[in-house]
Amino acid sequence: MKRTRLTAALTAAVLAVGGLVATATTAQAADQELAVNGGFEAGLTGWSCSAGSGAAVTTPVHGGTSALKATPSGGDNAKCTQTVTVKPNSAYTVSGWVQGGYVYLGVSGTGTTDAYNWTPSASSWQKLSTTFRTGASTTSVTLYTHGWYGTAAYHADDLSLFGPGGAPIEIPATPTGLTAGSPGSTSVPLNWSAVPGATGYKVYQGTRVIPVTGTSTVVTGLTAATSYSFQVSATNGAGESAKSAAVTAETTSGGTPGTALPPHALVGYLHSSFANGSGYTRMADVPDSWDVINLAFGEPTSVTSGDIRFSLCPVTECPNVESVAEFKAAIQAKQAAGKKVLISIGGQNGQVQLSSTGARDAFVTSVSKIIDEYGLDGLDIDFEGHSLSLNTGDTDFRSPTTPVVTNLIQAVKTLKAKYGAKFILTMAPETFFVQLGYQFYGSGPWGGQDPRAGSYLPVIHALRDDLTLLHVQHYNSGPIMGLDNQYHTMGNADFHIAMADMMLTGFPVAGNQSRIFPPLRADQIAIGMPASTQAGNGHTAPADVNKTLDCLTKKTNCGSYQTHGTWPALRGLMTWSINWDRYNQWQFSRNFDAYTW
Structure with a gap:
């Protein structure tokens, strides 16, 4: 067995992390494991890692044959997330095993007080856990783990979000209203309308896929005086919508010579x-x-x-x-x-x-x-x-x-x-x-x-x-x-x-x-x-x-x-x-x- 947490009874625990005090609650009959592929036995199925920072590895593992390895960079903290359906006004427990320096495990979007636990150093597998309660209208939360900018890779395994299950999440509708603002010589600003139930968006430009959390972004790294086509899709824990209608924009010529600063x-x-x-x-x-x-x-x-x-x-x-x-x-x-x-x-x-x-x-x-x-x-x-x-x-x-x-x-x-x-x-x-x-x-x-x-x-x-x-x-x-x-x-x-x-x-x-x-x-x-x-x-x-x-x-x-x-x-x-x-x-x-x- 990968682990026994699906049938184990929850035990009481009191955590005090970063000023957060969380008390575990006793599981009810309706409580169940809500995290999908928390042991990473199916690779990264169900998970999304920022900047391509995550990978499923076979060593080290806490249980089973796979675990998550995520590698931060100077500008990215290697955050891996999963959207989970929950019920309003309900109690939940988050737990998991981590290894490495600066590893965080937590949940956001609770509608009350978001909860997390962390360790600045775990030379061997260490368990992190915390609890939270959903707000009156909360139907989904984001389970996450991340490291710290520019530090070494961290490992996570057997991640769990335990509590009452909510209604299934539906794939969001296709975004509408995609428009391009005034382009620069190497960038194009984009805006679109919010999609109910979406937790994120993906902007498509050629072969590039750019994850975005809000309803606007600036696509950079483009070539001056060039026409580009853009589309956007909406995402959540159930999957990704179809792409929107395309919008085109042409970057400017870059102005007179010497407009840009030298590299140094x-x-x-x-x-x-x-x-x-x-x-x-x-x-x-x-x-x-x-x-x-x-x-x-x-x-x-x-x-x-x-x-x-x-x-x-x-x-x-x-x-x-x-x-x-x-x-x-x-x-x-x-x-x-x-x-x-x-x-x-x-x-x-x-x-x-x-x-x-x-x-x-x-x-x-x-x-x-x-x-x-x-x-x-x-x-x-x-x-x-x-x-x-x-x-x-x-x-x-x-x-x-x-x-x-x-x-x-x-x-x-x-x-x-x-x-x-x-x-x-x-x-x-x-x-x-x-x-x-x-x-x-x-x-x-x-x-x-x-x-x-x-x-x-x-x-x-x-x-x-x-x-x-x-x-x-x-x-x-x-x-x-x-x-x-x-x-x-x-x-x-x-x-x-x-x-x-x-x-x-x-x-x-x-x-x-x-x-x-x-x-x-x-x-x-x-x-x-x-x-x-x-x-x-x-x-x-x-x-x-x-x-x-x-x-x-x-x-x-x-x-x-x-x-x-x-x-x-x-x-x-x-x-x-x-x-x-x-x-x-x-x-x-x-x-x-x-x-x-």
Whole structure:
């Protein structure tokens, strides 16, 4: 026999995992095994594993002759799922045997409190179990197991969901309303109508099959100036519907040469509107090393006005400042050479809070005016300090309600829609507002911790499909805990590696395993560093800069921190600033130019 759980009586158990307390209930006469192929004796029949991560293997097994082996990647946690029919207002028990590091077993869609159990390390077969109760209208739940991004493969066997059986699930209807939005040069956005009873969808493009959980997606990796056909089907535990009627869309030509960033780019801020100890640098004097030049800064007329203004540094402060005409001509020359020039909004002194729809609309209007006047390529968001502040109602980065957050998201999406695929969007938050969300986010009993910690996460998450680059400022920061649960201090390779690894791997927000901040693509990540000791706390010596790049892109020259993957497509570095790099004899940019990727 594979196992005896089908006839065994349930025993009482009390579990306390991640703050969840679950008490097992006694099985009733109507209780039965509901998981299909929980022992994987029929391969992956009944199961769906993300990114093709799962396979049935013959060793090791807990019982019978087969078990599940699932292998996470840097951007995927190897989640294997099965939809199970259940009855409303009923008690159920989930159990199974696992082996490996970071293995989770749980259930979602319960209509009450979703339940899970996990182990950070199981060198031999270990049993996980938990219980849950369905809501008043719940008729199906999703049984799942998964590992952790970039870690070793895990094994699972003899998975069980035990309790009263529900009505059979019917295959969902064929989706309707499939439409294509405005294509980019390499992507096409798709939308369709929801199908009752569907738990997921599959988008078909040629031989590609793309699993989707919602009713929209952006198909990427396409070729410019090419026509594509798309279809979508609906799925649930009973199977897959027929494919929808096809919709066609043609990608754009990609615009003028040099629209895309190079595979590895150097981003720098140019002090165009103010003077400091670094001295003024004319746009025409910026070396070709810099692929993205952020004009620092566009600043608000008041904190809450949303009205952004930009002008060149006054001649009384910057005697060598160029004329506006010379400045615009230099921007055009940079763009002709394939460089991108953006307006950066905010900075240390430019506090911006879009707390009203009026401020939101003023932001869009005024930023558009700056972009149009100077012929710029996009926008850099450098909100610092109190520009983003969460109220006690925001505890989930996936669904923010605070106006300063939602208005910013809406404003940026409006700008993106106005300028299209060529619009470049970058962000430069501080580690406090991003990585510190691993420990603290929103309101709650955080021991006095500032509730603004991690407050950039809802903005980054909402705009991740529009985001060209995220270059978190790895400077002027206190110690931050990495995914190794160790604190790392700025100014060395380990700090940069640990902070970047979090964005490339994903992490549970405020330690809540049900709220995982998904990883960004490697080509969306650049690492922010000060160009000199005068530019900010946390200056990193060139040798440590190179160690950082070696470890993240090649998995060599790593220090004490062990990454969860290797990312050759890491976009590059950002520095504050071009002016300070010039002051420091161009040490930062020359080191970047000399680095071998």
